[in-house]
Amino acid sequence: MNTLKLTVRDVLSRSSFKHAKVVAGKEGLDRQVKWSHVLEVKEFDALINGGEMILTTGVGLQLDLPSQLMYVSRLIEKDVACICIEVGPYFKLIPPEIIELADKHAFPFIVFEKTVKFVDITQDLHTFIINQHHQMLSQLDILSRKFITLSLAPNGILKILQELNQFFRHNILFISDDTKPYYYPSEIKELEITIRVHLERSPSINTGQKFLMLKDQKFAQMPVSGLGQIWGYLFLEVTEQLSDEFPFLILDRAALAIAQILLRNRTIEERKQNNEDEFVRNLLSGRSFEQEDLHAYLPSKSRNTYFRVFIIQMKTFETNLGEEEWEEIKLQRSMMIRSLFKRNGFFPAVASSKSEIVIIASFIAADHLIDETNRFSQIIEHIVNIKDNTFIDGTRCTFGVSTVYKEITEAKKGYKEAEDVLKMRESGITKSYFYEDLGIYRLLLLVENNGYLETYVQDYLSTVFDYDLKMESNLFETLCVYLECGGSKKETADRLFIVRQTLYHRLEKLELLLGEDFMEPSKRLALEGAIMTSRLLGNK
Numbered sequence: 103m104n105t106l107k108l109t110v111r112d113v114l115s116r117s118s119f120k121h122a123k124v125v126a127g128k129e130g131l132d133r134q135v136k137w138s139h140v141l142e143v144k145e146f147d148a149l150i151n152g153g154e155m156i157l158t159t160g161v162g163l164q165l166d167l168p169s170q171l172m173y174v175s176r177l178i179e180k181d182v183a184c185i186c187i188e189v190g191p192y193f194k195l196i197p198p199e200i201i202e203l204a205d206k207h208a209f210p211f212i213v214f215e216k217t218v219k220f221v222d223i224t225q226d227l228h229t230f231i232i233n234q235h236h237q238m239l240s241q242l243d244i245l246s247r248k249f250i251t252l253s254l255a256p257n258g259i260l261k262i263l264q265e266l267n268q269f270f271r272h273n274i275l276f277i278s279d280d281t282k283p284y285y286y287p288s289e290i291k292e293l294e295i296t297i298r299v300h301l302e303r304s305p306s307i308n309t310g311q312k313f314l315m316l317k318d319q320k321f322a323q324m325p326v327s328g329l330g331q332i333w334g335y336l337f338l339e340v341t342e343q344l345s346d347e348f349p350f351l352i353l354d355r356a357a358l359a360i361a362q363i364l365l366r367n368r369t370i371e372e373r374k375q376n377n378e379d380e381f382v383r384n385l386l387s388g389r390s391f392e393q394e395d396l397h398a399y400l401p402s403k404s405r406n407t408y409f410r411v412f413i414i415q416m417k418t419f420e421t422n423l424g425e426e427e428w429e430e431i432k433l434q435r436s437m438m439i440r441s442l443f444k445r446n447g448f449f450p451a452v453a454s455s456k457s458e459i460v461i462i463a464s465f466i467a468a469d470h471l472i473d474e475t476n477r478f479s480q481i482i483e484h485i486v487n488i489k490d491n492t493f494i495d496g497t498r499c500t501f502g503v504s505t506v507y508k509e510i511t512e513a514k515k516g517y518k519e520a521e522d523v524l525k526m527r528e529s530g531i532t533k534s535y536f537y538e539d540l541g542i543y544r545l546l547l548l549v550e551n552n553g554y555l556e557t558y559v560q561d562y563l564s565t566v567f568d569y570d571l572k573m574e575s576n577l578f579e580t581l582c583v584y585l586e587c588g589g590s591k592k593e594t595a596d597r598l599f600i601v602r603q604t605l606y607h608r609l610e611k612l613e614l615l616l617g618e619d620f621m622e623p624s625k626r627l628a629l630e631g632a633i634m635t636s637r638l639l640g641n642k
Contacts, residue, residue, distance in 0.1 A: 379452070387514060
């Protein structure tokens, strides 16, 4: 790697510098020399780009000491590699103040103790730099071809990292949203964790190629992009001064080859996702499916394997999307959800539409942990906290989770349960995401569509509804609160914000309408069921 970078130290070893002497700034001999420039003027700001070796007879330094110090300071600010002065009629002595300034900034100050031809020096250096540049381009072309070849090989990403490691002799990593990291050599796992934490903490500032410091370690960062978005980053650990340009040129070629691998994998993933989507939809609708799909998308059946059906419903979605845009969102959304469920120990099969995502979340559990819901709750919390994401807005999502099943043929039933939870949450009847928490509503939902529920409500509550409608009163609310309070008159009055005497008057009305024994256990249970049913039907 160092052979492709010309430093001040390298220049001093050339024959044209055999009479040169470093009088200051020796700590800066590893500065890169990008070009040489003969400078004999006082105003040079427009002539300097940075990285030049300045050759001068000292005409520009025939000034008073403050002006000389300002002249050298401006060279340092312009990031000049070094200055070489011919000791002679124009400049005979280097003031100690200038030596101190050069030492402070590690800015090499070189003098020629004998007359030299600047034209010979510039010709020699420029020929070397041009040849070096040609060698760099040749090396870049060779590496590019290797990267392309490796991109077609099995486990191509790791092999590209190995090639980069062999060239730079430094640690190299590729980090993406995928849970699987790539790094070489294998013992730098902790380094991978450090970088991933950095990316997760500062996602918005990690775009573009740049050098960055993490825990006193310097890295060259190169984004890997495709289809208008960043898929991951290459990180090269830097332990020595490198050219700002060449390592990024190589990393860019490697990033392009990795992007080609990811694009091919993406095409395969799209095809797989479409097949998985169809398979899941077939299960949820009770249609037939291929047995080979069962083995492809679900874990092997065992005594301790179970599943729940998990629905994510999105309230709004941009409908003015082209087919390609939607396919991209669908794939990214499915990949994101699948990765989230896998990280929480599930084996997910995912189907995604514009308004909902359905996951058959298989898991392995001991008998006493079959009904455990903590991991599902953690997933819900994670999604709710997703904001400013192109694919999912957690603030506009709601969730429904079925009970636990073992036989995959019951996926249709689980899907209906998860839908029922969504319906109950939408109506405000329940705050839980889990079907097993619906209580008596589980029974009511089973007979919801056969007309019995309407009749049941009318049989038990019609007199109260009719009275409220006629008298513009609120006996139904009083009845609901009174039952919820277990017949406690004080608690009921407090919750309704009425005086005890008003409550007594309302209870007398209820006894006339429902019978004096309406608080007897059997009748009370029937009334509570009718109230729940009325809420289910949306009557109140």
